[in-house]
Amino acid sequence: xxxxxxxxxxxxxxxxxxxxxxxxxxxxxxxxxxxxxxxxxxxxxxxxxxxxxxxxxxxxxxxxxxxxxxxxxxxxxxxxxxxxxxxxxxxxxxxxxxxxxxxxxxxxxxxxxxxxxxxxxxxxxxxxxxxxxxxxxxxxxxxxxxxxxxxxxxxxxxxxxxxxxxxxxxxxxxxxxxxxxxxxxxxxxxxxxxxxxxxxxxxxxxxxxxxxxxxxxxxxxxxxxxxxxxxxxxxxxxxxxxxxxxxxxxxxxxxxxxxxxxxxxxxxxxxxxxxxxxxxxxxxxxxxxxxxxxxxxxxxxxxxxxxxxxxxxxxxxxxxxxxxxxxxxxxxxxxxxxxxxxxxxxxxxxxxxxxxxxxxxxxxxxxxxx
Ligand SMILES: NC(=O)C1=CN([C@@H]2O[C@H](COP(=O)(O)OP(=O)(O)OC[C@H]3O[C@@H](n4cnc5c(N)ncnc54)[C@H](O)[C@@H]3O)[C@@H](O)[C@H]2O)C=CC1
Ligand SMILES: N[C@@H](CC=O)C(=O)O
Numbered sequence: 360x361x362x363x364x365x366x367x368x369x370x371x372x373x374x375x376x377x378x379x380x381x382x383x384x385x386x387x388x389x390x391x392x393x394x395x396x397x398x399x400x401x402x403x404x405x406x407x408x409x410x411x412x413x414x415x416x417x418x419x420x421x422x423x424x425x426x427x428x429x430x431x432x433x434x435x436x437x438x439x440x441x442x443x444x445x446x447x448x449x450x451x452x453x454x455x456x457x458x459x460x461x462x463x464x465x466x467x468x469x470x471x472x473x474x475x476x477x478x479x480x481x482x483x484x485x486x487x488x489x490x491x492x493x494x495x496x497x498x499x500x501x502x503x504x505x506x507x508x509x510x511x512x513x514x515x516x517x518x519x520x521x522x523x524x525x526x527x528x529x530x531x532x533x534x535x536x537x538x539x540x541x542x543x544x545x546x547x548x549x550x551x552x553x554x555x556x557x558x559x560x561x562x563x564x565x566x567x568x569x570x571x572x573x574x575x576x577x578x579x580x581x582x583x584x585x586x587x588x589x590x591x592x593x594x595x596x597x598x599x600x601x602x603x604x605x606x607x608x609x610x611x612x613x614x615x616x617x618x619x620x621x622x623x624x625x626x627x628x629x630x631x632x633x634x635x636x637x638x639x640x641x642x643x644x645x646x647x648x649x650x651x652x653x654x655x656x657x658x659x660x661x662x663x664x665x666x667x668x669x670x671x672x673x674x675x676x677x678x679x680x681x682x683x684x685x686x687x688x689x690x691x692x693x694x695x696x697x698x699x700x701x702x703x704x705x706x707x708x709x710x711x712x713x714x715x716x717x718x719x720x721x722x723x724x725x726x727x728x729x
Contacts, residue, residue: 382461382462383412383413383414383415383726384413384414384415384461384462384463384464384722384725384726385415385417385456385457385458385461385462385463385464386414386415386416386417386418386464386465386466386722387416387417387418387419387420387453387456387457387463387464387465387466388416388418388419388420388434388466388468389420389421389448389450389453389465389466389467389468389469389471389474390420390421390467390468390469390471390474391419391420391421391438391468392421392468392469392582393578393711394468394491394521394578394711394714394715394718395421395438395466395468395469396435396438396439396711397711397712397714397715398466398468398715398718398719399419399431399434399435399438400435400715401712401715401716401719402414402416402431402434402435402719403431403432403434403435405431406430406431406432410723411431413723413726414464414719414722414723414726416428416430416431416434417456417457417458418452418453418456418457419434419437419438420448420449420452420453421438421448421469422448422469422471423441423447423448424446424447424448425446425447425448425449425452426446427456450473450474450477453465453477453481453486454481454484454486457486462487462725462726462729463485463486463487464486464487464488464489464722464725464726465477465478465481465486465487465488465489466489466490466718466719466722467488467489467490467491467492468491468492468715468718469492470492470494470581470582470586471492471494472494474492475490475492475494475495475502478490478495478506478509478517479502479505479506479508479509480509481509481515482506482509482510482512482513482515482517483509483512483513483515484513485513485514485515486513486515487515487516487517487518487722487725488515488517488518489517489518489521489718489721489722489725490517490518490519490521490522490718491521491522491525491714491717491718492522493522493523493592493595493596493599494595495517495519495522496517496519496522496598496599496602497522497594497595497596497598497599497610498595498598498610499609499610500602500607500608500609500610503602516724516725516728518718518721518722518724518725519599519721520717520718520720520721521714521717521718521721522595522596522599523550523596523599523600524550524596524688524690524704524706524708525552525688525707525708525709525710525713525714525717526713526714526716526717526718526720527688527690527704527705527706527707527708527713527717528704529600529688529690529704530599530600530603532692532702532704533546533600533603533604533692534603536692536694536696536697536702537604537605539696540695541694541695541696541697542605542694542695543604543605543606543692543693543694544663544693544694544695544698545661545662545663545664545691545692545693545701546597546600546601546604546660546661546662546663546690546691546692546693547659547660547661547662547663547680547690547691548659548660548680548688548689548690548691548703549657549658549659549660549680549683549687549688549689549690549708550593550596550597550600550660550688550690550708551587551592551593551596551658551688551708551709552579552686552687552688552707552708552709552710553574553575553579553580553581553584553587553686553709554587554588554593554658555657555658555683555685555686555687555688555689555708555709556574556577556579556685556686556709557570557571557574558655558656558657558658559683559684559685559687560573561642561646561656562646563643563646563647563650566636566639567638567639567642567643568635568636568637568638568639571584571588571635571638572632572635577710578709578710578711579686579709579710580709583628583631584631584635585619585623585624585631588617588618588619588638589615589617589618589619589624590615590616590617590618590658590669590670591615593615593658593660593669594610594613594615594660594667594669596660597613597660597661597662597667597669598610598613598667600662601662601667604662606662606665608662608665608667612666612667613667613668613669614666614667614668614669614670615668615669615670616668616669616670616671618638618641618642618658618671619638620637620638620641622634622637623635623637623638645671645673648673649673652673653675653676654673654674654675654676654681655673655674655675655676655678655681656671656672656673656674657671657672657674657678657680657681658670658671658672659671659672659674659680679691679703682705683705685707686707686708686709686710687705687706687707687708688704688705688706688707688708689703689704689705690703690704690705691703692704
Protein backbone atom coordinates (compact mmCIF):
# COMPACT_ATOMS: atom_id res chain seq x y z
CA UNK A 360 0.00 0.00 0.00
CA UNK A 361 2.52 2.59 -1.14
CA UNK A 362 2.15 5.89 -2.99
CA UNK A 363 -1.50 6.09 -2.10
CA UNK A 364 -3.85 8.85 -3.18
CA UNK A 365 -4.53 10.94 -0.09
CA UNK A 366 -7.54 13.13 0.55
CA UNK A 367 -6.49 15.58 3.24
CA UNK A 368 -9.99 16.32 4.43
CA UNK A 369 -11.02 19.73 5.61
CA UNK A 370 -14.77 20.23 5.45
CA UNK A 371 -17.04 18.75 2.80
CA UNK A 372 -16.96 19.65 -0.87
CA UNK A 373 -19.51 22.27 -1.93
CA UNK A 374 -22.78 20.77 -3.05
CA UNK A 375 -25.14 22.05 -5.71
CA UNK A 376 -27.70 24.23 -3.97
CA UNK A 377 -30.46 23.28 -6.36
CA UNK A 378 -33.66 23.84 -4.41
CA UNK A 379 -33.29 25.53 -1.08
CA UNK A 380 -36.72 25.77 0.51
CA UNK A 381 -38.11 29.24 1.38
CA UNK A 382 -39.54 27.88 4.61
CA UNK A 383 -36.89 26.61 7.03
CA UNK A 384 -36.77 22.90 7.79
CA UNK A 385 -38.18 22.04 11.21
CA UNK A 386 -35.61 20.36 13.43
CA UNK A 387 -35.82 18.23 16.57
CA UNK A 388 -32.53 17.66 18.38
CA UNK A 389 -32.23 14.61 20.62
CA UNK A 390 -29.19 14.59 22.91
CA UNK A 391 -27.47 17.62 24.41
CA UNK A 392 -24.25 15.92 25.55
CA UNK A 393 -20.83 16.27 23.91
CA UNK A 394 -22.14 16.20 20.34
CA UNK A 395 -25.63 17.66 20.87
CA UNK A 396 -24.28 20.73 22.70
CA UNK A 397 -21.90 21.35 19.81
CA UNK A 398 -24.84 21.12 17.39
CA UNK A 399 -26.67 23.75 19.43
CA UNK A 400 -23.60 25.98 19.56
CA UNK A 401 -23.07 25.72 15.80
CA UNK A 402 -26.75 26.46 15.13
CA UNK A 403 -26.69 29.42 17.51
CA UNK A 404 -23.64 30.76 15.67
CA UNK A 405 -25.69 30.73 12.45
CA UNK A 406 -28.45 32.98 13.85
CA UNK A 407 -29.21 35.73 11.34
CA UNK A 408 -27.13 34.09 8.60
CA UNK A 409 -28.07 32.39 5.30
CA UNK A 410 -27.43 28.96 6.86
CA UNK A 411 -29.44 29.80 9.97
CA UNK A 412 -32.46 30.67 7.82
CA UNK A 413 -32.63 27.10 6.56
CA UNK A 414 -33.05 25.31 9.87
CA UNK A 415 -35.51 26.10 12.64
CA UNK A 416 -35.31 24.30 15.99
CA UNK A 417 -38.68 23.06 17.30
CA UNK A 418 -37.83 20.48 19.95
CA UNK A 419 -34.81 19.68 22.11
CA UNK A 420 -34.49 16.74 24.51
CA UNK A 421 -31.97 14.84 26.53
CA UNK A 422 -32.52 11.97 28.94
CA UNK A 423 -33.80 14.32 31.67
CA UNK A 424 -36.01 16.90 29.95
CA UNK A 425 -37.58 17.96 26.68
CA UNK A 426 -38.74 21.41 25.60
CA UNK A 427 -39.80 23.55 22.68
CA UNK A 428 -37.23 26.36 22.48
CA UNK A 429 -38.16 29.94 21.71
CA UNK A 430 -34.86 30.36 19.84
CA UNK A 431 -31.66 28.45 19.16
CA UNK A 432 -29.72 30.68 21.52
CA UNK A 433 -32.22 29.99 24.29
CA UNK A 434 -32.03 26.25 23.59
CA UNK A 435 -28.24 26.33 23.79
CA UNK A 436 -28.32 28.26 27.06
CA UNK A 437 -30.93 25.97 28.64
CA UNK A 438 -29.12 22.80 27.56
CA UNK A 439 -25.81 24.06 28.95
CA UNK A 440 -27.24 25.31 32.24
CA UNK A 441 -29.39 22.22 32.61
CA UNK A 442 -32.28 24.49 33.53
CA UNK A 443 -35.35 23.62 31.53
CA UNK A 444 -39.04 23.11 31.89
CA UNK A 445 -39.87 20.18 34.10
CA UNK A 446 -41.33 18.27 31.16
CA UNK A 447 -39.70 14.89 30.87
CA UNK A 448 -38.31 13.97 27.45
CA UNK A 449 -40.84 12.35 25.14
CA UNK A 450 -40.16 10.62 21.87
CA UNK A 451 -43.88 10.95 21.08
CA UNK A 452 -43.52 14.72 21.39
CA UNK A 453 -41.00 14.80 18.53
CA UNK A 454 -43.44 14.26 15.65
CA UNK A 455 -46.00 16.57 17.31
CA UNK A 456 -43.44 19.38 17.59
CA UNK A 457 -42.32 18.91 13.99
CA UNK A 458 -45.89 19.16 12.66
CA UNK A 459 -46.99 17.74 9.33
CA UNK A 460 -45.83 20.24 6.73
CA UNK A 461 -42.52 21.08 5.08
CA UNK A 462 -39.14 19.48 5.57
CA UNK A 463 -38.87 17.85 9.00
CA UNK A 464 -35.64 16.45 10.42
CA UNK A 465 -34.74 14.59 13.62
CA UNK A 466 -31.09 15.01 14.58
CA UNK A 467 -30.09 12.07 16.80
CA UNK A 468 -27.09 12.95 18.98
CA UNK A 469 -27.74 10.18 21.50
CA UNK A 470 -26.36 6.69 21.91
CA UNK A 471 -29.87 5.54 22.76
CA UNK A 472 -31.46 2.28 21.68
CA UNK A 473 -34.92 3.75 22.44
CA UNK A 474 -34.29 6.65 20.05
CA UNK A 475 -32.87 4.34 17.38
CA UNK A 476 -35.97 2.16 17.58
CA UNK A 477 -37.98 5.19 16.39
CA UNK A 478 -35.83 5.92 13.31
CA UNK A 479 -37.75 3.68 10.90
CA UNK A 480 -41.16 4.97 12.02
CA UNK A 481 -40.11 8.61 11.61
CA UNK A 482 -38.61 7.89 8.19
CA UNK A 483 -41.75 6.09 7.04
CA UNK A 484 -43.85 9.05 8.25
CA UNK A 485 -41.93 11.54 6.10
CA UNK A 486 -39.51 12.75 8.80
CA UNK A 487 -35.85 12.65 7.74
CA UNK A 488 -33.31 11.36 10.27
CA UNK A 489 -29.74 12.60 10.63
CA UNK A 490 -27.74 10.60 13.15
CA UNK A 491 -24.40 10.25 14.90
CA UNK A 492 -25.61 7.07 16.55
CA UNK A 493 -24.41 3.83 14.96
CA UNK A 494 -27.12 1.58 16.40
CA UNK A 495 -29.38 2.07 13.36
CA UNK A 496 -27.09 0.91 10.57
CA UNK A 497 -24.31 -0.77 12.54
CA UNK A 498 -26.15 -3.51 14.42
CA UNK A 499 -28.49 -6.13 12.93
CA UNK A 500 -28.85 -6.47 9.20
CA UNK A 501 -32.62 -6.66 9.66
CA UNK A 502 -32.63 -3.16 11.18
CA UNK A 503 -30.42 -1.86 8.38
CA UNK A 504 -32.98 -3.18 5.83
CA UNK A 505 -35.85 -1.72 7.86
CA UNK A 506 -34.26 1.74 7.63
CA UNK A 507 -33.75 1.44 3.84
CA UNK A 508 -37.37 0.34 3.40
CA UNK A 509 -38.70 3.13 5.62
CA UNK A 510 -36.77 5.72 3.57
CA UNK A 511 -38.32 4.34 0.37
CA UNK A 512 -41.80 4.36 1.91
CA UNK A 513 -41.59 7.88 3.33
CA UNK A 514 -39.50 9.43 0.54
CA UNK A 515 -37.00 10.39 3.23
CA UNK A 516 -33.24 10.40 3.71
CA UNK A 517 -31.02 8.94 6.45
CA UNK A 518 -28.06 11.23 7.09
CA UNK A 519 -25.25 9.02 8.37
CA UNK A 520 -22.01 10.97 7.69
CA UNK A 521 -21.33 11.37 11.41
CA UNK A 522 -21.64 7.66 12.17
CA UNK A 523 -18.24 6.73 10.70
CA UNK A 524 -15.24 9.05 10.82
CA UNK A 525 -17.25 11.75 12.65
CA UNK A 526 -18.20 13.38 9.35
CA UNK A 527 -15.08 12.54 7.31
CA UNK A 528 -16.07 11.83 3.68
CA UNK A 529 -15.87 8.04 4.06
CA UNK A 530 -19.41 6.92 3.35
CA UNK A 531 -19.90 9.55 0.68
CA UNK A 532 -16.66 8.47 -1.07
CA UNK A 533 -17.71 4.81 -1.07
CA UNK A 534 -21.10 5.78 -2.48
CA UNK A 535 -19.55 8.07 -5.08
CA UNK A 536 -17.20 5.30 -6.26
CA UNK A 537 -20.12 2.92 -6.62
CA UNK A 538 -22.24 5.52 -8.38
CA UNK A 539 -19.38 5.82 -10.87
CA UNK A 540 -19.45 2.08 -11.54
CA UNK A 541 -16.69 0.88 -9.18
CA UNK A 542 -16.94 -2.20 -7.01
CA UNK A 543 -15.32 -1.87 -3.57
CA UNK A 544 -12.68 -4.61 -3.12
CA UNK A 545 -11.43 -3.94 0.40
CA UNK A 546 -11.40 -1.40 3.22
CA UNK A 547 -8.82 -1.22 6.02
CA UNK A 548 -7.88 1.32 8.62
CA UNK A 549 -8.25 3.07 11.92
CA UNK A 550 -11.94 3.80 12.54
CA UNK A 551 -11.91 4.80 16.19
CA UNK A 552 -10.98 8.35 17.16
CA UNK A 553 -10.62 7.51 20.83
CA UNK A 554 -8.46 4.42 20.24
CA UNK A 555 -6.36 6.40 17.75
CA UNK A 556 -5.86 9.08 20.40
CA UNK A 557 -5.01 6.46 23.04
CA UNK A 558 -2.38 4.71 20.92
CA UNK A 559 -0.95 8.04 19.73
CA UNK A 560 -0.42 9.05 23.38
CA UNK A 561 0.21 5.88 25.37
CA UNK A 562 3.93 5.61 26.18
CA UNK A 563 4.05 2.37 28.16
CA UNK A 564 5.25 4.30 31.23
CA UNK A 565 2.17 6.04 32.56
CA UNK A 566 -0.92 3.87 33.23
CA UNK A 567 -3.15 3.22 30.20
CA UNK A 568 -6.21 3.76 32.41
CA UNK A 569 -5.21 7.40 32.94
CA UNK A 570 -5.20 7.97 29.20
CA UNK A 571 -8.63 6.32 28.92
CA UNK A 572 -9.98 8.80 31.47
CA UNK A 573 -8.46 11.69 29.52
CA UNK A 574 -10.00 10.46 26.24
CA UNK A 575 -13.37 10.12 27.97
CA UNK A 576 -13.14 13.59 29.53
CA UNK A 577 -12.22 15.08 26.14
CA UNK A 578 -15.49 13.64 24.71
CA UNK A 579 -13.83 11.14 22.34
CA UNK A 580 -15.14 7.91 23.85
CA UNK A 581 -18.64 6.53 23.84
CA UNK A 582 -20.65 7.31 26.99
CA UNK A 583 -19.33 3.93 28.26
CA UNK A 584 -15.65 3.71 27.15
CA UNK A 585 -15.88 -0.08 27.11
CA UNK A 586 -17.86 0.30 23.87
CA UNK A 587 -14.65 1.64 22.30
CA UNK A 588 -12.15 -0.61 24.11
CA UNK A 589 -14.12 -3.76 23.35
CA UNK A 590 -14.03 -3.01 19.62
CA UNK A 591 -17.84 -2.82 19.58
CA UNK A 592 -17.87 0.76 18.25
CA UNK A 593 -15.42 -0.22 15.50
CA UNK A 594 -17.48 -3.34 14.69
CA UNK A 595 -20.48 -1.04 14.14
CA UNK A 596 -18.45 1.26 11.91
CA UNK A 597 -17.00 -1.50 9.70
CA UNK A 598 -20.53 -2.94 9.38
CA UNK A 599 -21.84 0.46 8.27
CA UNK A 600 -19.02 0.81 5.71
CA UNK A 601 -19.38 -2.80 4.51
CA UNK A 602 -23.12 -2.47 4.00
CA UNK A 603 -22.67 0.84 2.17
CA UNK A 604 -20.10 -0.95 0.00
CA UNK A 605 -22.68 -3.60 -0.91
CA UNK A 606 -21.49 -6.34 1.47
CA UNK A 607 -24.49 -7.54 3.46
CA UNK A 608 -22.58 -8.52 6.60
CA UNK A 609 -24.37 -9.51 9.77
CA UNK A 610 -23.01 -8.29 13.06
CA UNK A 611 -21.84 -11.75 14.17
CA UNK A 612 -19.76 -12.11 11.00
CA UNK A 613 -17.24 -9.52 12.26
CA UNK A 614 -14.36 -11.08 14.21
CA UNK A 615 -13.65 -8.77 17.14
CA UNK A 616 -10.58 -8.88 19.40
CA UNK A 617 -11.59 -6.97 22.55
CA UNK A 618 -9.16 -5.07 24.77
CA UNK A 619 -11.49 -5.33 27.77
CA UNK A 620 -10.54 -7.98 30.36
CA UNK A 621 -13.39 -10.24 31.48
CA UNK A 622 -13.43 -8.69 34.97
CA UNK A 623 -14.03 -5.21 33.53
CA UNK A 624 -16.57 -6.39 30.94
CA UNK A 625 -18.77 -7.88 33.65
CA UNK A 626 -19.15 -4.67 35.70
CA UNK A 627 -22.08 -2.27 35.74
CA UNK A 628 -21.41 1.11 34.06
CA UNK A 629 -21.21 2.83 37.46
CA UNK A 630 -18.29 0.62 38.54
CA UNK A 631 -16.21 0.96 35.36
CA UNK A 632 -14.11 3.98 36.29
CA UNK A 633 -12.67 2.45 39.44
CA UNK A 634 -11.82 -0.76 37.58
CA UNK A 635 -10.09 0.85 34.57
CA UNK A 636 -6.62 -0.04 36.01
CA UNK A 637 -7.45 -3.67 35.05
CA UNK A 638 -6.35 -2.53 31.58
CA UNK A 639 -2.90 -1.39 32.66
CA UNK A 640 -0.84 -4.60 32.92
CA UNK A 641 -2.03 -6.25 29.68
CA UNK A 642 -1.60 -2.99 27.72
CA UNK A 643 1.87 -2.41 29.17
CA UNK A 644 2.87 -5.88 27.96
CA UNK A 645 1.49 -5.36 24.45
CA UNK A 646 3.16 -1.96 24.23
CA UNK A 647 6.53 -3.39 25.37
CA UNK A 648 6.39 -6.17 22.75
CA UNK A 649 5.66 -3.67 19.98
CA UNK A 650 8.27 -1.22 21.27
CA UNK A 651 11.02 -3.88 21.20
CA UNK A 652 10.33 -4.42 17.50
CA UNK A 653 10.20 -0.67 16.81
CA UNK A 654 6.49 -1.00 15.99
CA UNK A 655 3.33 0.96 16.82
CA UNK A 656 0.05 -0.32 18.21
CA UNK A 657 -2.97 0.51 16.06
CA UNK A 658 -6.58 -0.67 16.38
CA UNK A 659 -7.39 -1.79 12.84
CA UNK A 660 -10.59 -2.81 11.05
CA UNK A 661 -10.38 -4.79 7.79
CA UNK A 662 -13.01 -5.81 5.28
CA UNK A 663 -11.92 -8.15 2.50
CA UNK A 664 -13.49 -11.04 0.57
CA UNK A 665 -16.80 -10.55 2.37
CA UNK A 666 -15.20 -10.96 5.83
CA UNK A 667 -14.37 -8.40 8.49
CA UNK A 668 -11.93 -8.36 11.42
CA UNK A 669 -11.33 -5.79 14.13
CA UNK A 670 -8.49 -5.71 16.66
CA UNK A 671 -5.21 -4.33 17.93
CA UNK A 672 -2.19 -4.81 15.66
CA UNK A 673 1.46 -4.04 16.00
CA UNK A 674 2.55 -2.33 12.78
CA UNK A 675 5.96 -1.18 11.51
CA UNK A 676 6.30 2.54 12.20
CA UNK A 677 6.37 3.29 8.46
CA UNK A 678 3.27 1.20 7.69
CA UNK A 679 0.70 3.35 5.85
CA UNK A 680 -1.95 2.69 8.52
CA UNK A 681 0.42 3.58 11.39
CA UNK A 682 0.42 7.29 10.49
CA UNK A 683 -1.81 10.07 11.77
CA UNK A 684 -1.97 12.07 14.99
CA UNK A 685 -4.50 12.93 17.68
CA UNK A 686 -7.87 11.33 16.98
CA UNK A 687 -7.10 10.77 13.30
CA UNK A 688 -8.94 8.06 11.46
CA UNK A 689 -6.99 6.75 8.47
CA UNK A 690 -8.84 4.53 6.03
CA UNK A 691 -7.67 2.90 2.80
CA UNK A 692 -10.25 1.92 0.16
CA UNK A 693 -9.44 -0.40 -2.76
CA UNK A 694 -11.87 -0.41 -5.69
CA UNK A 695 -11.83 -1.06 -9.45
CA UNK A 696 -10.11 2.25 -10.12
CA UNK A 697 -7.96 2.21 -6.96
CA UNK A 698 -6.93 -1.41 -7.38
CA UNK A 699 -3.21 -1.17 -6.66
CA UNK A 700 -2.85 2.07 -4.75
CA UNK A 701 -5.82 2.69 -2.47
CA UNK A 702 -7.71 5.88 -1.91
CA UNK A 703 -6.72 6.99 1.60
CA UNK A 704 -8.89 9.29 3.70
CA UNK A 705 -7.50 10.73 6.91
CA UNK A 706 -8.66 13.27 9.47
CA UNK A 707 -10.06 13.70 12.98
CA UNK A 708 -12.40 10.81 13.73
CA UNK A 709 -13.94 11.93 17.03
CA UNK A 710 -14.76 15.13 18.84
CA UNK A 711 -17.72 17.40 19.37
CA UNK A 712 -16.99 20.01 16.72
CA UNK A 713 -16.36 17.78 13.71
CA UNK A 714 -19.23 15.46 14.56
CA UNK A 715 -21.71 18.32 14.99
CA UNK A 716 -20.55 19.79 11.68
CA UNK A 717 -21.07 16.40 10.00
CA UNK A 718 -24.63 16.20 11.36
CA UNK A 719 -25.51 19.70 10.21
CA UNK A 720 -23.90 19.13 6.78
CA UNK A 721 -26.31 16.22 6.34
CA UNK A 722 -29.28 18.32 7.52
CA UNK A 723 -28.38 21.12 5.10
CA UNK A 724 -28.01 18.62 2.27
CA UNK A 725 -31.53 17.34 2.95
CA UNK A 726 -32.82 20.92 2.88
CA UNK A 727 -30.95 21.62 -0.36
CA UNK A 728 -32.45 18.56 -2.04
CA UNK A 729 -35.93 19.45 -0.82
N1 LIG B 1 -18.23 12.01 20.88
C1 LIG B 1 -17.80 11.84 19.62
O1 LIG B 1 -16.68 12.22 19.25
C2 LIG B 1 -18.68 11.18 18.62
C3 LIG B 1 -19.89 10.64 19.00
N2 LIG B 1 -20.68 10.02 18.06
C4 LIG B 1 -21.95 9.48 18.48
O2 LIG B 1 -22.77 10.55 18.93
C5 LIG B 1 -23.69 10.06 19.90
C6 LIG B 1 -23.64 10.97 21.13
O3 LIG B 1 -22.33 10.92 21.67
P1 LIG B 1 -21.89 11.93 22.84
O4 LIG B 1 -22.47 13.28 22.60
O5 LIG B 1 -20.43 11.78 22.96
O6 LIG B 1 -22.61 11.25 24.10
P2 LIG B 1 -23.08 11.97 25.46
O7 LIG B 1 -23.21 10.87 26.46
O8 LIG B 1 -22.21 13.13 25.77
O9 LIG B 1 -24.53 12.53 25.10
C7 LIG B 1 -25.64 11.69 24.90
C8 LIG B 1 -26.89 12.53 25.05
O10 LIG B 1 -28.02 11.72 24.72
C9 LIG B 1 -29.04 12.02 25.69
N3 LIG B 1 -30.04 10.94 25.68
C10 LIG B 1 -29.91 9.66 26.09
N4 LIG B 1 -31.08 9.01 25.94
C11 LIG B 1 -31.95 9.90 25.39
C12 LIG B 1 -33.32 9.84 25.01
N5 LIG B 1 -34.04 8.70 25.12
N6 LIG B 1 -33.91 10.95 24.48
C13 LIG B 1 -33.21 12.10 24.34
N7 LIG B 1 -31.91 12.22 24.70
C14 LIG B 1 -31.29 11.13 25.22
C15 LIG B 1 -28.28 12.17 26.97
O11 LIG B 1 -29.04 12.80 27.98
C16 LIG B 1 -27.13 13.04 26.47
O12 LIG B 1 -27.54 14.40 26.43
C17 LIG B 1 -23.29 8.61 20.19
O13 LIG B 1 -24.14 7.76 19.47
C18 LIG B 1 -21.87 8.52 19.65
O14 LIG B 1 -21.54 7.24 19.19
C19 LIG B 1 -20.33 9.94 16.74
C20 LIG B 1 -19.16 10.48 16.30
C21 LIG B 1 -18.22 11.09 17.21
N1 LIG C 1 -16.23 6.86 20.38
C1 LIG C 1 -16.11 7.08 18.99
C2 LIG C 1 -16.65 8.44 18.65
C3 LIG C 1 -16.95 8.55 17.22
O1 LIG C 1 -17.64 7.75 16.62
C4 LIG C 1 -14.66 6.99 18.56
O2 LIG C 1 -13.82 6.91 19.44
O3 LIG C 1 -14.37 6.99 17.35
